[in-house]
Structures are given as structure tokens and as C-alpha cells.
Amino acid sequence: MNTKQLKQKTAFIIIGTLSFIVVAILVIILGFIFIRGIGVISWEFLTAMPKDGMTKGGIFPAIVGTACLVLGSMIFAFPIGVLSGIYIHEYLSESWLKKFLRMMTNNLAGVPSIVFGLFGMALFVNYLSFGDSILAGSMTLGLLALPVVIRLTEEALKSVDDGLRLGSYALGATKIQTIQKIVLPIAFPNILTGLILSIGRVSGETAPILFTVAAYFLPRLPQSLSDQVMALPYHLYVLATSGTNMKETRPMAYGTALVLVTMVLIINFSASLLRRRINRKNKMV
Amino acid sequence: MTQAEAKNVNVWYNNFQALKNINLTFEPNTITALIGPSGCGKSTFLRLFNRMNDLIPKFRLEGMVTVNGQNVYSDDVRLDEMRKNVGMVFQKPNPFPKSIFENVAYGLRVNGINNKKILEETVEHSLKQAALWDEVKESLKKSALELSGGQQQRLCIARALAVQPKLILMDEPASALDPISTAKIEELIFELKKTYTILIVTHNLQQAGRISDLTAFLYLGELIEYNHTKKIFLNPDDERTQNYITGRFG
Ligand SMILES: Nc1ncnc2c1ncn2[C@@H]1O[C@H](COP(=O)(O)OP(=O)(O)OP(=O)(O)O)[C@@H](O)[C@H]1O
Ligand SMILES: [Mg+2]
Numbered sequence: 001m002n003t004k005q006l007k008q009k010t011a012f013i014i015i016g017t018l019s020f021i022v023v024a025i026l027v028i029i030l031g032f033i034f035i036r037g038i039g040v041i042s043w044e045f046l047t048a049m050p051k052d053g054m055t056k057g058g059i060f061p062a063i064v065g066t067a068c069l070v071l072g073s074m075i076f077a078f079p080i081g082v083l084s085g086i087y088i089h090e091y092l093s094e095s096w097l098k099k100f101l102r103m104m105t106n107n108l109a110g111v112p113s114i115v116f117g118l119f120g121m122a123l124f125v126n127y128l129s130f131g132d133s134i135l136a137g138s139m140t141l142g143l144l145a146l147p148v149v150i151r152l153t154e155e156a157l158k159s160v161d162d163g164l165r166l167g168s169y170a171l172g173a174t175k176i177q178t179i180q181k182i183v184l185p186i187a188f189p190n191i192l193t194g195l196i197l198s199i200g201r202v203s204g205e206t207a208p209i210l211f212t213v214a215a216y217f218l219p220r221l222p223q224s225l226s227d228q229v230m231a232l233p234y235h236l237y238v239l240a241t242s243g244t245n246m247k248e249t250r251p252m253a254y255g256t257a258l259v260l261v262t263m264v265l266i267i268n269f270s271a272s273l274l275r276r277r278i279n280r281k282n283k284m285v
Numbered sequence: 286m287t288q289a290e291a292k293n294v295n296v297w298y299n300n301f302q303a304l305k306n307i308n309l310t311f312e313p314n315t316i317t318a319l320i321g322p323s324g325c326g327k328s329t330f331l332r333l334f335n336r337m338n339d340l341i342p343k344f345r346l347e348g349m350v351t352v353n354g355q356n357v358y359s360d361d362v363r364l365d366e367m368r369k370n371v372g373m374v375f376q377k378p379n380p381f382p383k384s385i386f387e388n389v390a391y392g393l394r395v396n397g398i399n400n401k402k403i404l405e406e407t408v409e410h411s412l413k414q415a416a417l418w419d420e421v422k423e424s425l426k427k428s429a430l431e432l433s434g435g436q437q438q439r440l441c442i443a444r445a446l447a448v449q450p451k452l453i454l455m456d457e458p459a460s461a462l463d464p465i466s467t468a469k470i471e472e473l474i475f476e477l478k479k480t481y482t483i484l485i486v487t488h489n490l491q492q493a494g495r496i497s498d499l500t501a502f503l504y505l506g507e508l509i510e511y512n513h514t515k516k517i518f519l520n521p522d523d524e525r526t527q528n529y530i531t532g533r534f535g
Contacts, residue, residue, distance in 0.1 A: 093342060094342065161379070163375060163377055163379035164379055164381060164382075166337065166340070166375065166379070167373075167375065167379040167381065167441070167444075168381070168391070168395075169337065169340070169364075169368065170335060170337065170368060170371075170372070170373035170375075170445070171368070171369075171372075171391055171392035171395065171444065171445070171448060172365045172366070172368040172369040172392060172395060172396060172448060173365065173391075173392075173395040174364075174365050174395070177395045181391070181394075181395070182381055185382075186382060
């Protein structure tokens with residue numbers, strides 16, 4: 001065996017081992033949560049209100065709360081994010097403005113989520129007087145998701161072959177028509193997957209909702225956008241650290257973690273399923 | 286009547302001058318081949334006539350370019366209107382990921398024509414003109430991406446014909462195709478001459494010799510020689526043309 005082959009082999013083994021370790025860690029975490037959590041999972045756990053100081057009952061309001069927040073944040077972030085992405089990629093020429101916007105989007109994506117939480121509290125809760133509410137929480141989470149949606153939209157648009165744009169222009173199509181009829185239909189599956197992935201991210205965030213919407217204990221469903229809600233990640237935090245009876249709430253915490261992880265996994269899985277499905281069909285848009 | 290004309294045309298990309306004082310006129314129902322070594326400005330010249338260079342940042346033009354007697358660079362020209370009069374076929378077939386029918390109908394649809402009967406008639410007519418109809422008439426709903434490369438290129442030609450341009454620009458339309466598809470495209474181009482004026486860029490000198498009436502030889506952004514194809518190939522006036530034709534550079 002010559003040195004070149006040896007090098008290749010060594011690199012292969014190292015990389016292989018590392019990826020195996022990563023996968024193993026993931027499996028261990030999931031397995032751990034599953035084993036600890038599956039015991040408390042029941043129809044009642046999923047559909048009932050918490051009771052007896054959160055040691056009994058279920059987590060239904062937290063599930064509903066997280067669903068509301070995810071939906072609300074996407075209604076906020078998706079149109080703004082996609083339109084911004086289209087503007088940046090299709091309309092801005094290479095200039096300092098474009099570079100600046102790109103840089104800011106990247107920076108925004110790297111800001112710790114607790115900072116978003118504080119900002120959301122200052123802007124939505126206090127300054128705009130939304131109070132602790134679904135509205136304030138959704139918008140804060142939406143802000144968090146915004147840079148991700150913008151980036152992914154840009155990426156999706158970038159992957160559309162320029163030859164198709166030129167072909168469209170050459171036939172007398174305007175820029176808007178080209179974007180509407182050629183570019184967006186082709187980019188759409190990727191934009192959609194990006195959106196779903198950002199849902200996965202948003203649904204697990206605790207810090208942004210901490211000061212903007214999350215309730216410690218609220219055993220009823222929200223009636224309007226100005227209500228507070230419980231949410232899975234925060235509920236998990238409460239059960240794990242500041243419950244009334246830590247010993248009793250511990251299994252409930254694992255159950256909640258299991259539900260949250262399962263939700264995120266289902267969402268991510270459906271994203272890749274969707275992408276594969278559309279990629280098979282994308283010979284036609 | 287002159288179909289298209291370039292008058293005292295100079296083009297710059299940034300500070301680089303890509304075309305130098307070009308004067309050329311194209312008569313209706315002729316095929317003109319643009320030949321010359323890589324980077325001499327053939328594509329740049331071709332793209333003047335439907336203003337595709339406008340999309341390139343730092344592009345600058347001096348001089349006049351007319352199609353059907355209209356100055357295409359004058360301020361009151363609407364790009365989308367103007368481009369309807371000029372069809373373009375690209376080097377790499379670029380069918381849209383849509384059905385065969387919708388590919389051909391696209392140029393009409395973006396111009397606001399959605400009448401089913403008109404669309405069907407135009408699609409059929411254009412596909413027949415592009416010698417593709419017999420191969421696809423049973424499968425108009427199929428994705429254009431399922432066609433072979435040669436079929437895709439003929440589809441792109443049909444797509445360009447559907448908007449009824451007068452002038453058709455082709456930038457190395459057969460260079461990505463196998464010999465049989467190339468022969469088909471050449472035959473088709475020859476046929477199209479009856480109805481259209483065609484400018485074709487090609488690196489294939491035999492091809493230029495086979496299909497074109499006139500040939501323009503460009504070298505380093507300059508028009509060296511423009512004449513009947515026979516004359517250019519058999520007895521060029523300029524030594525540089527002679528050298529290029531005989532393969533001494535390029
Ligand atoms: N977008 C651009 N920006 C800057 N310079 C360019 C651009 N496109 C072309 N050029 C330059 O202009 C000159 C002419 O280019 P053009 O593409 O017209 O050549 P061509 O004759 O079509 O070459 P080829 O046979 O390789 O296609 C080249 O020197 C090229 O480097
Ligand atoms: Mg070229």
C-alpha cells in the first residue's frame with residue numbers, strides 16, 4: 001500500500017468513526033428521552049390539562065400553545081422573509097447594499113435567542129403594548145426565524161438556472177413574469193423545505209417566549225391573540241427546574257421532552273419527504 | 286428593406302472594449318454566420334439585437350442597432366415588446382421545466398394571449414416549423430425535460446418561433462448536440478430561412494459553410510471581413526480570415 005492510499009484510508013477511518021460517534025450520541029439522547037418519557041405518554045397526557053401542581057394530568061395547553069406560536073410566527077416570517085429574499089436576490093444588483101443586507105442577515109441569524117426575547121419584550125410587549133400575548137410571542141419567534149427564511153429563499157433562488165431566466169426574457173417576458181412563472185415555481189419546493197426546517201427550530205425555542213408569552217401554569221386554552229399560553233419548551237423547563245414537586249414532575253418533564261422532540265422530528269421528516277416527492281415531480285412546474 | 290443593422294457599434298464591458306466600430310447589415314431571409322476565435326465578441330454582437338447584454342453589469346454601448354428599422358436602444362423602446370420581434374436560441378438547450386405545450390405557449394402567455402384555440406394552433410404550427418411535431422404530438426403534456434438534447438433544442442426553436450419574430454439569433458445552437466441532432470438542426474435552420482432572417486454564431490466552420498449565405502469574421506472585437514460565404518471560405522480578402530479558415534489560429 002503506498003502512502004497516498006494509506007492517507008486516504010486513514011482519513012476515511014477517522015471521518016467514519018467521527019460520524020459514527022455523532023450518530024451514536026444522537027441515538028443515545030433520543031433513546032434516553034424515549035425510555036424515560038414513554039412511561040407517562042397516554043391519551044390523557046396528550047389531551048388533558050395539567051393538575052395537582054403539574055404532577056398529574058396532561059400537557060394539552062402547552063401543545064396547543066406551541067402550535068399557535070409556530071403558526072403565528074410563520075404567518076409573520078414567511079411572507080416578509082420570502083419577499084425580502086426575492087428582493088435581495090432578484091432585484092438588487094451586486095452592490096454595497098446587497099453585501100450589507102447579506103451581512104446583516106447572517107449576523108441576525110447568529111444573535112442568541114435570548115436577545116431576541118429581550119428585544120421582543122421591549123418592542124412588542126412594552127412599547128407596542130401587546131402585553132404578554134400570543135401576538136408578541138409569535139412576532140418575536142418570527143423575528144428569530146426571519147433571517148433563516150431570507151437565507152433559504154436566497155439559496156433556493158440561486159439554485160435556479162440562469163439560462164431559464166434568459167430564455168424567459170428572450171421571449172419577451174418581463175422581470176415580474178419571469179419570477180412568477182419560471183423562477184418561483186422552480187424554487188418553491190426548496191423554499192417550502194426551508195420554511196418547515198425553520199418551524200422545527202422555532203418550536204423548540206424557550207428564550208424568545210420567556211418574556212413575551214409563555215405562562216408558567218395556565219390550565220385553559222387561549223381565547224384570543226392577546227392571551228398568554230403555555231408552550232412545550234418552557235413547560236419542560238418549568239417541570240425540570242421549578243416545579244412544586246420536583247420528584248413527581250420529573251417523569252412529566254421527560255414525557256414533555258419526548259412530545260417536543262417527536263413533533264420536531266415529524267416536521268423535519270415531512271420536510272425531507274416533501275422535498276423528495278417534489279424533486280421527483282419537478283420536471284414540471 | 287434591411288432586417289437588422291449595426292452602425293458604428295462600440296461595446297465596452299467596464300474598461301474592456303469588446304466590439305470596435307462594427308458596421309453590418311442583414312437582409313431579410315438570409316442566414317449569416319458569425320465566426321471567429323473564442324472571445325472575439327460574437328456572442329456580444331449577437332446579444333445586441335435583443336438587448337440581452339443589458340443584463341450584464343458595466344455593459345456600455347455606442348452606436349446604433351436597429352431591427353425592422355427601429356432603434357432598439359432608443360429610450361422609448363419597451364424591452365418586452367422589442368424582444369417579441371427577435372427570437373433567441375441558446376447554446377445549451379434551456380427548456381422550462383414545464384410541459385412541451387406550455388414551453389411553446391410561454392411566449393404567447395406572457396404577452397397576454399390565453400385563448401385556448403389560438404394557443405393550440407400556434408403550438409402545433411410552431412412545432413411543425415421546428416420539425417418536432419411528429420415526434421411529440423402524442424405527448425404534448427409530457428415534461429419538456431424528458432426529451433432528448435436535440436429534441437429540447439428544436440423545442441427551444443419552436444418556442445422562439447411561436448411569438449412570430451422576424452429575426453432569429455442563434456448562439457452555437459448545435460454545439461451541445463450529437464451529429465445526427467446537429468444535422469437535423471441544420472436542415473431546420475435552412476428551412477426557416479424562407480420565413481425568417483437568421484444570425485448564427487458557430488465554431489463549426491463546415492456548418493457555417495453548409496448553411497449560411499453570408500459570413501462575418503470577427504477578430505479581437507473587430508469585423509475583419511464580411512462577404513458571401515463562398516467567397517470567405519474560398520478566397521478571403523484578408524490574411525487573418527485566411528489563417529482562421531485554414532485553422533492556423535483560433
Ligand atoms: N459579462 C462579461 N463581463 C465582462 N467581460 C465580458 C463579459 N462577457 C464577455 N466579456 C468579454 O468580452 C469579450 C467577448 O466575449 P464574447 O462572449 O462575446 O465572445 P465570443 O466570441 O462569443 O466567444 P466564445 O466563442 O468563446 O463564445 C471576451 O473577451 C470576454 O472576456
Ligand atoms: Mg459566445
